[in-house]
Amino acid sequence: MLPRKRRSWAEPYKMKMVELLKTTTRQQRQRAIQKAGYNTFLLPSEDVYIDLLTDSGTNSMSDQQWSAFMLGDEAYAGSKSYYKLEAAIHKYYGYKYIIPTHQGRGAENILSQIMIKKGQYVPGNMYFTTTRVHQELAGGKFVDVIIDEAHDPTSLHPFKGNVDLQKLEDLIRKQGADKIAYLTLASNVNMAGGQPFSMENLKALRKLTSRHGIPIIHDMTRVAENAYFIQQREKAYAKKSVREIVREICSYTDGATMSAKKDALVNIGGFMATNNAEVFEEARNLVVVYEGLHTYGGLAGRDMEAMAVGIQESLDDNHQAARIGQVVYLGEKMQSFGIPIVLPIGGHGIFVDAKSFLPHIPQDHFPAQALAAEIYVDSGVRTMERGVVSAGRKPNGENYFPKLELVRFTLPRRVYTQAHMDVVAESTAAVYERRMRIRGLRMVYEPKYLRFFQARFEKA
Numbered sequence: 001m002l003p004r005k006r007r008s009w010a011e012p013y014k015m016k017m018v019e020l021l022k023t024t025t026r027q028q029r030q031r032a033i034q035k036a037g038y039n040t041f042l043l044p045s046e047d048v049y050i051d052l053l054t055d056s057g058t059n060s061m062s063d064q065q066w067s068a069f070m071l072g073d074e075a076y077a078g079s080k081s082y083y084k085l086e087a088a089i090h091k092y093y094g095y096k097y098i099i100p101t102h103q104g105r106g107a108e109n110i111l112s113q114i115m116i117k118k119g120q121y122v123p124g125n126m127y128f129t130t131t132r133v134h135q136e137l138a139g140g141k142f143v144d145v146i147i148d149e150a151h152d153p154t155s156l157h158p159f160k161g162n163v164d165l166q167k168l169e170d171l172i173r174k175q176g177a178d179k180i181a182y183l184t185l186a187s188n189v190n191m192a193g194g195q196p197f198s199m200e201n202l203k204a205l206r207k208l209t210s211r212h213g214i215p216i217i218h219d220m221t222r223v224a225e226n227a228y229f230i231q232q233r234e235k236a237y238a239k240k241s242v243r244e245i246v247r248e249i250c251s252y253t254d255g256a257t258m259s260a261k262k263d264a265l266v267n268i269g270g271f272m273a274t275n276n277a278e279v280f281e282e283a284r285n286l287v288v289v290y291e292g293l294h295t296y297g298g299l300a301g302r303d304m305e306a307m308a309v310g311i312q313e314s315l316d317d318n319h320q321a322a323r324i325g326q327v328v329y330l331g332e333k334m335q336s337f338g339i340p341i342v343l344p345i346g347g348h349g350i351f352v353d354a355k356s357f358l359p360h361i362p363q364d365h366f367p368a369q370a371l372a373a374e375i376y377v378d379s380g381v382r383t384m385e386r387g388v389v390s391a392g393r394k395p396n397g398e399n400y401f402p403k404l405e406l407v408r409f410t411l412p413r414r415v416y417t418q419a420h421m422d423v424v425a426e427s428t429a430a431v432y433e434r435r436m437r438i439r440g441l442r443m444v445y446e447p448k449y450l451r452f453f454q455a456r457f458e459k460a
């Protein structure tokens with residue numbers, strides 16, 4: 001029996017349409033993962049039962065979004081839908097100028113080309129794969145300035161996404177502020193396990209960067225989830241709404257890149273935003289080279305309509321309570337089975353610590369990659385590696401060996417039920433019981449860029 005005081009949360013929506021799932025046998029899955037080179041990105045989704053590969057573009061849209069879809073103005077230039085999106089971004093995020101892009105990395109490409117001069121440093125609160133590759137392609141050097149606790153899966157620090165101001169000051173002192181293009185501040189840091197920064201840290205960061213004339217570029221892909229954690233964990237914000245907190249976060253930053261495929265509840269889309277008229281002017285020039293005209297940037301009118309509504313829905317407190325409530329439900333269930341996960345439980349998924357799950361597999365035999373493959377074989381649940389494969393190679397060709405070697409169980413928004421979470425946790429527990437029999441992998445094909453998407457492996 002539950003203690004009487006405990007009250008459950010529930011989803012603030014009901015279902016109107018469902019998508020049927022296929023189940024497969026263990027033998028079929030064994031064949032499928034071998035054919036996919038032990039890379040879950042190379043599995044056909046038809047062979048997947050519960051898809052926790054990513055929360056990117058995998059969200060369910062609401063009836064309001066689908067009806068907005070039908071209002072899409074597909075004019076090549078000056079689409080009405082663009083102006084609706086622009087108005088939503090002004091209203092909810094507050095940035096002055098916006099450039100729509102087909103997704104987040106489209107915005108990262110344009111922004112990096114404009115704001116980074118060859119040889120400049122780009123500090124950030126942990127790397128993200130696509131963000132760093134665009135910084136490097138533009139001639140920049142990424143420097144990790146996140147607090148040390150972020151690299152420790154067991155640290156219970158409530159704001160593991162915080163910037164270590166001392167690390168940033170040291171970089172400024174050593175290299176000079178003019179050698180720093182800007183600082184990338186990601187909300188709810190993906191690679192750390194969906195971990196937020198605090199408003200207190202952001203305010204201090206704003207003071208420090210303003211003193212040195214260094215812009216803050218906000219990777220706002222999961223800003224509403226970060227805002228929810230601020231509301232829950234930072235006393236001064238307990239009575240503020242997610243919407244108010246998001247607006248305040250944006251107000252301390254100079255521009256942003258956004259993959260709307262996450263927080264903003266759409267299947268495709270993104271944008272770049274800036275408060276700087278010169279940066280905007282250059283971005284308007286560049287977007288036509290890579291994405292499309294500045295009033296659609298690679299999107300259909302209907303995509304921009306759905307995004308404008310999705311932004312608004314993402315800022316609802318009840319939506320975030322249910323979204324993160326589901327992540328916590330899965331995490332607590334895994335903990336009850338003794339499975340080592342990144343703590344505190346983050347915003348967009350559960351990150352299993354593959355180093356302690358599979359202590360007998362050295363990092364150069366890709367423990368997280370091997371574990372993701374095993375979980376798929378056990379139950380058809382698709383997860384992904386976030387460790388040495390994702391980290392890739394340094395510009396000098398050496399492998400990065402990140403401290404965190406994780407398997408990400410990412411929850412799409414408004415897609416799966418609590419019963420699906422039970423199946424996922426029980427499958428992971430079954431694999432945990434026979435963990436010592438799991439073998440590592442060796443990489444037999446390595447693509448040049450973002451290797452985790454297409455690399456192939458064999459059993460070591």
Ligand code: PLI
Binds near residue numbers: 103128
């Ligand atoms: O996948 P894009 O190009 O829309 O967005 C790139 C991107 C930028 N920043 C952050 C923090 C991301 O998480 C991100 C994409 N993430 C993916 C695809 C993911 O599976 O986490």
